[in-house]
Amino acid sequence: MEAELLSVLPEPRSVQSDARRWWASEKSVAVPAGLLLIYFLVALIVPVVWPWGANTAKLSIHLQSPSWTHPFGTDEFGRDMLARFFTGARLSMLVGLTSVSIGAVFGMVIGSVAGLMGGIVDAIVMRGLDTLLAFPALILGIAVALAIGPGVLAPAVAVTVASIPWYARRVRSEVLSLKTRTFFDAEKLMGWGRVHVLWHHVFPAVLDGVVVQASLAVGYAVLTVAGLGYIGLGVRPPTSEWGAMIADGQSYLLTGQWWVAVIPGIGLLLLVALTIRLGDALASRFAYAV
DSSP, X not given: OHHHHHHHSOOOOOHHHHHHHHHHHHHHHHHHHHHHHHHHHHHHHXXXXXXXXXXXXXXXXXXXXXXXXXXXXXXXXXXXXXXXXXXXXXXXXXXXXXXXXXXXXXXXXXXXXXXXXXXXXXXXXXXXXXXXXXXOHHHHHHHHHHHHOSSTHHHHHHHHHHHHHHHHHHHHHHHHHHHTSHHHHHHHHTTOOHHHHIIIIIHHHHHHHHHHHHHHHHHHXXXXXXXXXXXXXSXXXXXXXHHHHHHHHGGGTTTTOTHHHHHHHXXXXXXXXXXXXXXHHHHHHHXXXX
């Protein structure tokens, strides 16, 4: 009898077993998220503690190949490539995260207003968002840069504006779905306002999708920043930026100084790949949970 009772009792759990279960179910998300966090922290710390400045030129050591003193080599002005690499990484990440976050907030608010108001307001807002969808972020960035001049503001504004329609349409569709349910009318009869409906029903329902969209959008935002920098409409020199570094270094590929263009290109590739991998993992995770 005692053996039969013991057989139906749950196995004792420990911290280690719980950790193993969590890792087995969440490693697809935890690995890219952890690598991105490490990438970001290193990009914040290295330019501060590294003895070589990103804009410290020394022509006597220009175009030196990677060594112990300069692990990523030096560029045509003798500037340390490692310092410039991580300074550019910090800039790309900050612009991408900030722009995508602002775009997500504005998009959620605009989509909520359009869905709740309906009618002519909804039609006007959605046609305006459809117009924005016709212009890629890079094209918007070029237009902004030509209007206000090159600088960090151009890619930031372009990414923010280009990302708004995606979040707005997602939130609007959720609002329209909720408006057809009986509890929506019941809460209106109870005197609950639209803000209450948004805060307690709409935003929690769309939060997973917004997080997935935002994680994917960060990679595209980084590409937009690099694209504008590559064509000379991004951050002004001598500020370190990956796209401008690739453009400046591509002429040295044929003469053997490959590191000037290849190293920032690898950094861009890794960052975008990690953000897309995280977005895919989050999409699979949330879809499975639903």
